[in-house]
Amino acid sequence: MDRQLKKKPWYVKYIYYIIAGVVFLIFAIYVIILALGPRKLFVDADEHKIEEAKETAFMEYVDVEGVVQPIQTIKLNALESGFVERIMAEEGAMLEVGDTILILSNPELMRSIDDEQSEWENSQRNYREQEIQMEQKSITLRQQALDAEHQMRSLDKSLKQSREEYRMGIKSKAELDVAEEEYSYQHKKAQLQIQSLKQDSVATILRSEMVKANRDAANKKLSRTTNRTANLVVLATTAGQLSYLNVAIGQQVSSGMSIGEIKVMTEYKVHTSISEYYIDRITTGLPANIQYQNKKYPLRISKVVPEVKERSFVCDLIFTGNKPNNIRLGKNYRVQIELGKPEHAIIIPRGDFYQATGGKWIYKLSADGKTARKVEIEIGRQNPQQYEILSGIKPGDKVIVTGYNKLGDAEELVMK
Numbered sequence: 001m002d003r004q005l006k007k008k009p010w011y012v013k014y015i016y017y018i019i020a021g022v023v024f025l026i027f028a029i030y031v032i033i034l035a036l037g038p039r040k041l042f043v044d045a046d047e048h049k050i051e052e053a054k055e056t057a058f059m060e061y062v063d064v065e066g067v068v069q070p071i072q073t074i075k076l077n078a079l080e081s082g083f084v085e086r087i088m089a090e091e092g093a094m095l096e097v098g099d100t101i102l103i104l105s106n107p108e109l110m111r112s113i114d115d116e117q118s119e120w121e122n123s124q125r126n127y128r129e130q131e132i133q134m135e136q137k138s139i140t141l142r143q144q145a146l147d148a149e150h151q152m153r154s155l156d157k158s159l160k161q162s163r164e165e166y167r168m169g170i171k172s173k174a175e176l177d178v179a180e181e182e183y184s185y186q187h188k189k190a191q192l193q194i195q196s197l198k199q200d201s202v203a204t205i206l207r208s209e210m211v212k213a214n215r216d217a218a219n220k221k222l223s224r225t226t227n228r229t230a231n232l233v234v235l236a237t238t239a240g241q242l243s244y245l246n247v248a249i250g251q252q253v254s255s256g257m258s259i260g261e262i263k264v265m266t267e268y269k270v271h272t273s274i275s276e277y278y279i280d281r282i283t284t285g286l287p288a289n290i291q292y293q294n295k296k297y298p299l300r301i302s303k304v305v306p307e308v309k310e311r312s313f314v315c316d317l318i319f320t321g322n323k324p325n326n327i328r329l330g331k332n333y334r335v336q337i338e339l340g341k342p343e344h345a346i347i348i349p350r351g352d353f354y355q356a357t358g359g360k361w362i363y364k365l366s367a368d369g370k371t372a373r374k375v376e377i378e379i380g381r382q383n384p385q386q387y388e389i390l391s392g393i394k395p396g397d398k399v400i401v402t403g404y405n406k407l408g409d410a411e412e413l414v415m416k
Contacts, residue, residue, distance in 0.1 A: 351401025
């Protein structure tokens with residue numbers, strides 16, 4: 001007897017297709033959820049540096065490299081032209097003020113001095129002759145003045161006598177009038193003579209003063225010319241080290257030519273280059289220091305050159321206290337230039353997150369440390385080791401500061 005088979009449900013035939021469709025639908029829903037929700041990224045916590053935000057004293061400073069230089073470098077210039085006859089000091093020699101560095105010879109200058117000497121001797125003879133002539137004329141003028149005064153006195157006596165004789169009746173009125181007229185004429189004549197003598201005397205004095213001035217000028221001219229020979233000996237103008245000498249025996253040196261340098265070794269300065277970012281904040285007088293062999297040595301900015309070259313500018317610092325015992329020219333030190341007083345602030349250590357995010361956001365860990373999410377932050381001041389956080393992070397928060405080149409733009413990190 002045949003049995004009647006039950007008819008299979010319609011979906012049995014399509015069971016595999018249905019299962020596949022359900023799986024695809026679940027996957028699609030999962031992808032949509034991931035796309036609409038925050039993007040997560042699994043990371044290894046050991047590959048990233050995690051730091052804790054702290055509220056502590058923050059010092060804004062610039063950390064740069066400085067090189068030790070002499071406090072001053074004096075240029076040596078030839079005051080007189082000539083040929084190098086002898087070199088008395090070699091490069092590197094320690095000099096005192098007045099030490100001879102080199103000796104020049106200048107035959108043309110010596111001939112010029114001889115000619116000047118001969119000209120000076122001739123002028124001295126001429127000036128002496130003029131002085132003798134003026135002395136003789138002065139004697140003559142004094143004698144003439146004496147005669148004129150004697151004549152005036154004689155006229156006065158003669159007039160008095162005529163008046164007395166007229167009073168006594170010895171002379172007539174006509175004779176007295178003649179005598180008085182003669183007296184008036186001779187008196188005026190004598191006065192004119194005295195006045196002329198005074199003018200001649202003044203002129204003689206002026207000529208004498210001119211001769212004296214010319215003599216003094218000639219003496220000074222000869223002295224200057226003679227002193228030029230002293231300039232043929234180049235001397236050290238200050239104590240220090242002869243660091244550079246650019247001449248050789250027999251070389252011709254022109255007047256004003258730079259021939260060397262002397263470095264003043266009594267003090268030192270530290271020369272450094274700073275990023276143009278700080279050009280408005282670096283001024284003379286700012287404190288600084290160098291740390292060497294666990295000791296701190298104070299400095300002060302003494303000079304700032306505001307000209308920017310290759311995105312940086314230079315400044316000099318001088319020591320305001322003790323110096324390292326083994327300080328040497330050309331030695332490099334790390335210099336910390338203080339830009340302000342220490343202030344309390346929320347800080348985090350520096351890291352590559354700033355370059356990746358522009359300092360706009362950072363990954364902050366959850367309380368259990370298993371995840372980290374993006375948070376917006378605001379960065380204020382900074383120094384070579386720390387950033388000041390103005391908002392977005394509070395003390396005690398832990399943040400990821402390194403390894404951002406591997407994190408992309410994930411919204412949430414799952415720490416493993």
